[in-house]
Amino acid sequence: MFSQRIEGLRPSPIRSILEVIDRPGMISFAGGLPATATLPEWSGSVPPSVLQYGPTEGEPDLREAVSRHLIDLGVDAPVERVMILSGSQQGIDLVAKLLVDPGTVTALEDPTYLAALQVFRFYGAQFVDVAERAATPARLAYVVPTFGNPTGACMSDADRDRLAQRCLREDTVLFEDDPYRDLVYEPCDRTPIAARMTDGSWIYQGSFSKTFAPGLRLGFIAASRDLFDKLVMIKQATDLHTSRLSQHIVLDALTDPGWAARLNRLADFYRERRDTFDAALAREFGDVATWETPKGGLFFWLRLSPRVDTRPLLATAIERGVAFMPGEEFSPSRPELGTMRLNFSHARADDAERGLAVLRQVMFAQF
Template sequence: MFSHRVAALRPSPIREILGLVDRPGMVSFAGGLPATDTLPHPRVDLDPTTLQYGPSEGDPALRAVVSENLRGLGIDAPPERVLILSGSQQGIDLVAKLFVDPGTPVAVENPTYLAALQTFRFHGAAFTDLDWTDTPAAPLTYVVPTFANPTGRCATTAERDALARACTDGGVTLFEDDPYRELAYGPCDRTPIAARMRGGSWIYQGSFSKTFAPGLRLGFLAASDDLFPRLVMLKQAVDLHSSSLSQKIVLDAITAGTWPGRLTDLAAFYRRRRDTFDAALHRHFDGHATWSPPDGGLFFWLRLDRPVDTRTLLPEAITRNVAFMPGEEFYAGEPRLGTLRLNFSHADADATERGLRTLADLLTEQ
């Protein structure tokens, strides 16, 4: 009755957990939710054409602004090779449709972004571990090099240079996912890997969800000449084009003179939340886990001192009004037990203190 792909389809654990965020008293460290205080209050002067169908590639004015920014980063991304997405998750789906048949190898970091693993698995990918110093043993490499989800790690200059060379020389397509690069709190080489490639096949994507408003569901990608036309055709088959209204709201925001200041203020706001979270971790998790404060992004990655499968702790944590993401979900293969991802951007200081104390108490009981 259903396609063979659907047989292994499972609900997203993070989406199920996010359904609990609005429960009274719930403290959520689960999803990568921006702080509600940082969300904008846009006022849109609507022209009726904004509510009309638009080009599949996206609004030309928005594509031009995105192109200008990407070229400023060193990426070969003229406006005609910029595609506006209905969220960066759509970009992952389009790339999977373009490259992945059952059994197709895909090289990934381990651990890596859960939703990317789910999408590639749905299309039948066979995962291989990414070695930053060697040519990936796969036709497609997916990487989040800047403040990675879930670990918060930032790839070094040497690693970025090496992967760019390996993909170019080895005929491997690079798929670089970069939604957190503007949320930097410490020194890190954030120059995209795609900017280091001279020739070869590549896709670079970003998002407005972390810097502006996730509910607008708007992202973007740029790609090399050989890939871009096919990605556009795939998008045409999915949703014709991304929301014209969302594109108008984002365009007005990023072309306003206040946008650079917003990015600066946003990074400062999240740096304070990171530091508050780190201090609370030391109060409650010293003796339970080790971690490194991330230089950017939205997550702490904890390694517990004991190999506990944190998936077994989640149901009890939820009954105590705390949600988190078990780290085991982020592994392409056999998971490392005793890991968890904690989001620090959404909860305020009081909620952070209460939630981490509850988690620590639960670990002590276990």
């Protein structure tokens, strides 16, 4: 009755958790939710044209704004090779449709972004670790090098150089997912790997969900000449075009003189939340876990001692009013036991303190 792809499809634990976070009193460290206080209010007027069908590639003015931004970062992304997406998750799906057949060797970080794993598994990818040499060169390498999800790590310039050279040498398509780059709290290397891929095949995407409003479901993608037109055709077969109303709202924000100041305020806001969360972690988990304070992004990655599987503990934590993400879910192959991804952006300081105390009780009641 169903396609063969459905046999390998697994529900997303993050989406399941998001169904319960609006319960009264629930403290969520699970999804990468921006703080509600940072979300914009919008009262602009809507021209009638915004309510009509639009071009698949997106609104010309918004594409132009994105193109200027990417060129400033060193990416070869003229406006004719920029497309607006219905969220960056759509970009992952479009790329998988373009490049992944059952058995296609796909290089990933381990751990990596869970929703990307879900898509690539759906299309039958064969996973290899991007950090290791595979017997068969990968057709696609998917990475989140800047404040990665789930670890929060930021790849060094030297490692970015090595990955770009390897992709060029092995004729591997680089797919760089970069939704967190503007949420930066400490100096670190952030020049896109795609900026080093002038002679190769590459795809670079970003999102407005973390810097503006996730409910608008708006992202963007740019690609090398050999890939872009095919991605446009796949999008035409998927949703015709991205919401013009969402594009109108985001364009208003991007072209507002206060956009740069908004990004600075976001960084200041989240830096304070990061530091408060870090201190609370030290009090509650300092003797039983290790972690690195992230230089940007939205996540802490904890390694617990003892190294027990945290997945069976999630239901108990939710019953106690706290949601988190078991780290084992983010592995493409054999998971690293005793790991957790904790989002620090959504919960207020007092809730974070209380939630971490409950989480410790839940974790170590099992030992």
